Amino acid sequence: MSKTKVDEINRxxxxxxxxxxxxxxxxxxxxxxIIKEISKQKNDPEWxxxxxxxxxxxxxxxxxxxxxxxxxxxxxxEIATYVRPKSKLNNSWEDVPEDIKNTFDKLGIPEAExxxxxxxxxxxxxxxxxxxxxxxxxxxxxxxxxxxxAVREYPELVKKHFMKCVPVSDHKFVxxxxxxxxxxxxxYVPKGVKVDIPLQSYFxxxxxxxxxxxHTLIIVxxxxxxxxxxxxxxxxYNKVNLHAGCVELYVxxxxxxxxxxxxxxxxxxxxxxxxxxxxxxxxxMEWVSxxxxxxxxxxxxxxxxxxEGAKTEFTGISFAGKGQNLDNGFKVVHNSxxxxxxxxxxxxxxxxxxxxxxxxxxxxxxxxxxxxxxxCESLMLDDISxxxxxxxxxxxxxxxxxxxxxxxxxxxxxxxxYLMSRGLSEEDAKxxxxxxxxxxxxxxxxxxxxxxxxxxxxxxxxxxxx
Amino acid sequence: xxxxxxxxTPVRTAKNFNINNxxxxxxxxxxxxxxxxxxxxxVEGTTNIVEEAETNINTLTYGVGNKLQNIEPNxxxxxxxxxxxxxxxxxxxxxxxxxxxxxxxxxxxGTNAILIIKYKSENDIKTFHSGIIKxxxxxxxxxxxxxxxxxxxxxxxxxxxENELKANxxxxxxxxxxxxxxxxTNYYSNLQEQEAENELNTIxxxxxxxxxxxxYIGELRGEKSNMNIEVQGALKDxxxxxxxxxxxxxxxxxxxxxxxxxFCMLLSDTAxxxxxxxxxxxxxxxxxxxxxxxxxxxxxxxxxxxxxxFDKKEAMKLLVRAKFNKIIENIQNEELKNEILxxxxxxxx
Numbered sequence: 001m002s003k004t005k006v007d008e009i010n011r012x013x014x015x016x017x018x019x020x021x022x023x024x025x026x027x028x029x030x031x032x033x034i035i036k037e038i039s040k041q042k043n044d045p046e047w048x049x050x051x052x053x054x055x056x057x058x059x060x061x062x063x064x065x066x067x068x069x070x071x072x073x074x075x076x077x078e079i080a081t082y083v084r085p086k087s088k089l090n091n092s093w094e095d096v097p098e099d100i101k102n103t104f105d106k107l108g109i110p111e112a113e114x115x116x117x118x119x120x121x122x123x124x125x126x127x128x129x130x131x132x133x134x135x136x137x138x139x140x141x142x143x144x145x146x147x148x149x150a151v152r153e154y155p156e157l158v159k160k161h162f163m164k165c166v167p168v169s170d171h172k173f174v175x176x177x178x179x180x181x182x183x184x185x186x187x188y189v190p191k192g193v194k195v196d197i198p199l200q201s202y203f204x205x206x207x208x209x210x211x212x213x214x215h216t217l218i219i220v221x222x223x224x225x226x227x228x229x230x231x232x233x234x235x236x237y238n239k240v241n242l243h244a245g246c247v248e249l250y251v252x253x254x255x256x257x258x259x260x261x262x263x264x265x266x267x268x269x270x271x272x273x274x275x276x277x278x279x280x281x282x283x284x285m286e287w288v289s290x291x292x293x294x295x296x297x298x299x300x301x302x303x304x305x306x307x308e309g310a311k312t313e314f315t316g317i318s319f320a321g322k323g324q325n326l327d328n329g330f331k332v333v334h335n336s337x338x339x340x341x342x343x344x345x346x347x348x349x350x351x352x353x354x355x356x357x358x359x360x361x362x363x364x365x366x367x368x369x370x371x372x373x374x375x376c377e378s379l380m381l382d383d384i385s386x387x388x389x390x391x392x393x394x395x396x397x398x399x400x401x402x403x404x405x406x407x408x409x410x411x412x413x414x415x416x417x418y419l420m421s422r423g424l425s426e427e428d429a430k431x432x433x434x435x436x437x438x439x440x441x442x443x444x445x446x447x448x449x450x451x452x453x454x455x456x457x458x459x460x461x462x463x464x465x466x
Numbered sequence: 467x468x469x470x471x472x473x474x475t476p477v478r479t480a481k482n483f484n485i486n487n488x489x490x491x492x493x494x495x496x497x498x499x500x501x502x503x504x505x506x507x508x509v510e511g512t513t514n515i516v517e518e519a520e521t522n523i524n525t526l527t528y529g530v531g532n533k534l535q536n537i538e539p540n541x542x543x544x545x546x547x548x549x550x551x552x553x554x555x556x557x558x559x560x561x562x563x564x565x566x567x568x569x570x571x572x573x574x575x576g577t578n579a580i581l582i583i584k585y586k587s588e589n590d591i592k593t594f595h596s597g598i599i600k601x602x603x604x605x606x607x608x609x610x611x612x613x614x615x616x617x618x619x620x621x622x623x624x625x626x627x628e629n630e631l632k633a634n635x636x637x638x639x640x641x642x643x644x645x646x647x648x649x650x651t652n653y654y655s656n657l658q659e660q661e662a663e664n665e666l667n668t669i670x671x672x673x674x675x676x677x678x679x680x681x682y683i684g685e686l687r688g689e690k691s692n693m694n695i696e697v698q699g700a701l702k703d704x705x706x707x708x709x710x711x712x713x714x715x716x717x718x719x720x721x722x723x724x725x726x727x728x729f730c731m732l733l734s735d736t737a738x739x740x741x742x743x744x745x746x747x748x749x750x751x752x753x754x755x756x757x758x759x760x761x762x763x764x765x766x767x768x769x770x771x772x773x774x775x776f777d778k779k780e781a782m783k784l785l786v787r788a789k790f791n792k793i794i795e796n797i798q799n800e801e802l803k804n805e806i807l808x809x810x811x812x813x814x815x
Contacts (some may be wrong), residue, residue, distance in 0.1 A: 035544070053777075065480070066478060067478035067479050067480060067481075068479075121497070130755065143672040203678075212714050358479060358480075360480070361484055365735070365736075366736075378745075378747070379745060380749075380752075382750055383717070383720075383749055383750040383751070385750070386746075386747065386748050387521045387747045388477070388744070388745065388746045388747065389744060389746075389756070389757075390477060390479050390742070390744050391742065391743065391744075392479060392483040392485055392740070392741070392742050393739075393740070393741040393742075393743075393758055393760065394483070394484075394485075394738075394739075394740045394741075395730070395734075395738070395740070395741075395760040396738050396739060397732070397733065398732035398733065398734060398735045398761070398762040399762060400760065400761055400762075401761050402731075402758075402759060402760040402761060403579075403757070403758065403759040404756075404757065404758040404759070405755075405756070405757045406743070406745055406754075406755065406756045406757075406760075407753075407754065407755050407756035408715075408745050408747045408752070408753075408755075409752065409754065410750045410751055410752075411751050447655040456809070
């Protein structure tokens with residue numbers, strides 16, 4: 001009873017399926033002609049049109065990964081890589097077409113904008129339909145806009161940073177992204193400016209058999225700080241959808257950036273996303289990540305600690321249910337002395353879901369006096385699920401402190417017994433333990449998103465235990 | 467001379483992490499080698515049997531790599547443990563020439579023994595060693611197996627170890643891995659039945675340009691089985707170590723436990739440590755843990771020892787010995803224990 005009720009109410013928020021209406025949808029497949037057509041539709045400057053074609057060449061040369069989840073069901077001939085919604089970019093929700101606005105209303109975006117955000121970007125399929133930021137930030141010189149506007153209005157800044165942190169040669173899906181990217185957000189926080197309230201971009205993919213390839217480029221200049229939140233969801237269709245976004249973050253000297261993600265793609269989505277940050281002297285990069293959706297996810301945010309004293313933290317949770325294979329993790333490369341990294345990763349597998357924690361910690365020769373602490377914990381909620389931990393630790397110098405700990409196990413019978421002796425039902429006891437397990441991650445999120453994450457956990461658990 | 471790819475991990479990860487396998491160049495694989503005779507076998511009592519006989523090792527589940535496993539052996543030994551008196555067998559290979567050995571060990575139901583296999587170079591002649599050691603433990607049996615690699619650092623050392631454990635059997639494996647220009651070991655244990663136990667303790671000590679590639683895999687299938695891996699190592703000069711450890715909880719191994727601890731002490735700023743401690747889990751009611759740590763010798767501990775009148779080198783030796791001591795204590799043969807301790811001192815000089 002409880003399971004049905006929860007499924008009907010909560011899941012529907014994410015599963016709202018609007019009619020597949022669009023202004024333009026590119027034909028399926030991936031050819032130079034299709035890429036040229038995307039460039040034409042997007043009115044790309046010449047350098048970007050050339051960039052896309054070169055990226056396609058790289059894509060054609062690179063192999064699919066020889067590790068991780070099976071991607072054989074991905075057929076690019078069946079995916080439309082560009083879908084322009086029937087809406088222009090707006091800076092007022094009133095101007096957004098009603099069905100699209102309703103979707104974002106139900107996802108709580110306009111309400112969150114009023115109460116707890118300094119700026120919001122909302123992307124629907126391949127284009128951003130809404131972008132707005134508080135006046136005081138504009139006065140301080142903060143730029144928060146969609147990527148297309150940034151390419152047009154800040155060409156030098158974009159050219160200097162676009163796909164330099166994540167080059168198209170990194171892997172096949174980054175090359176694909178380089179060829180077909182569309183939408184996403186551009187943020188520039190000038191020197192010394194502290195953005196106290198978060199900015200949020202929300203990515204919604206509505207169109208079936210299509211892909212979303214948004215590009216997020218954030219530059220936090222010297223001594224500045226920012227909290228950026230990314231949310232994503234899509235309704236479920238029978239055939240696979242593809243998400244191959246790219247996030248490039250530049251955290252300059254003494255700057256601070258926190259990048260939080262709540263990912264709840266539908267369970268027909270292949271989420272092959274790439275996120276990387278370059279962290280300079282005495283700067284700090286924090287990643288907070290909740291991964292709940294997708295059929296297959298391969299997501300390993302990466303911090304490159306280039307400056308002396310640079311720091312990074314990763315706090316993440318994955319929750320895999322029936323039919324899901326979430327292959328997530330974190331990568332960090334220490335390139336300078338006195339750098340530090342702290343990783344706290346958790347995963348929960350249930351109903352036949354598979355969670356893999358895959359990681360890299362590399363401390364290079366010149367990163368003397370660096371520290372890296374890694375902790376990962378996996379919880380198995382039944383005997384049909386799978387949980388793997390595949391961490392690589394590459395230590396190339398002696399003046400380091402490195403430690404890694406991992407645990408896999410089930411919910412302790414003793415703890416359940418204890419809670420039941422205090423009057424809780426077995427289901428409530430288990431749910432309480434799982435929420436406690438996830439607490440170190442949820443406490444890192446702004447309260448509204450922590451509530452969303454707890455709701456997602458409750459929703460997933462109702463299916464598992466109820 | 468050819469380039470060979472060896473020691474593939476059971477599960478692959480990203481290619482640019484450089485750990486899915488090891489590629490070695492300029493490895494000369496010997497052909498048509500003559501029988502190896504420079505081996506001494508000492509057997510306590512008369513019940514346990516060591517005989518020169520063809521072994522029944524056809525294929526290995528993992529192993530270092532087919533290219534090496536398919537070489538015709540020049541020494542094959544079959545060992546049958548029939549005693550319940552925990553008697554010691556010592557097999558001592560002196561590598562004065564290339565050695566390809568196959569050793570099959572059958573530990574019969576309810577028996578127990580101590581078996582030490584030592585590979586040592588008495589001089590610095592460059593040789594080639596590739597060995598296979600396969601152990602089958604029948605129900606309620608127990609064996610304490612010690613492998614000691616003291617081959618010189620001009621030679622190459624390849625070792626494939628495979629174990630099958632039946633119900634309630636106990637396998638205690640100790641590997642002392644000091645020798646070889648390249649020392650490549652594949653260790654695979656299949657804990658097939660309930661309440662099987664495997665403890666694997668390794669120490670390695672690298673100097674100059676030595677490379678150690680350790681690929682340890684434990685698959686737990688029986689209920690209430692237990693696998694414990696502990697690896698302690700120290701690297702000086704330009705030595706490198708790759709540790710790939712996998713504990714795989716297969717479906718059905720309810721109430722099993724697996725632990726994997728790996729510690730590497732770096733004694734120079736050009737030594738390198740690469741590790742992949744994997745836990746794979748397809749069963750709910752299990753406990754799996756791993757921990758891994760890398761760093762230099764503790765400044766505080768060094769300072770304390772030096773304040774007692776030792777110079778830095780001696781203090782370092784004491785620290786390394788202290789780290790290794792817990793594992794060396796597993797060896798009951800005093801003569802061998804002293805030989806290992808002397809070897810540690812010699813390699814740290």
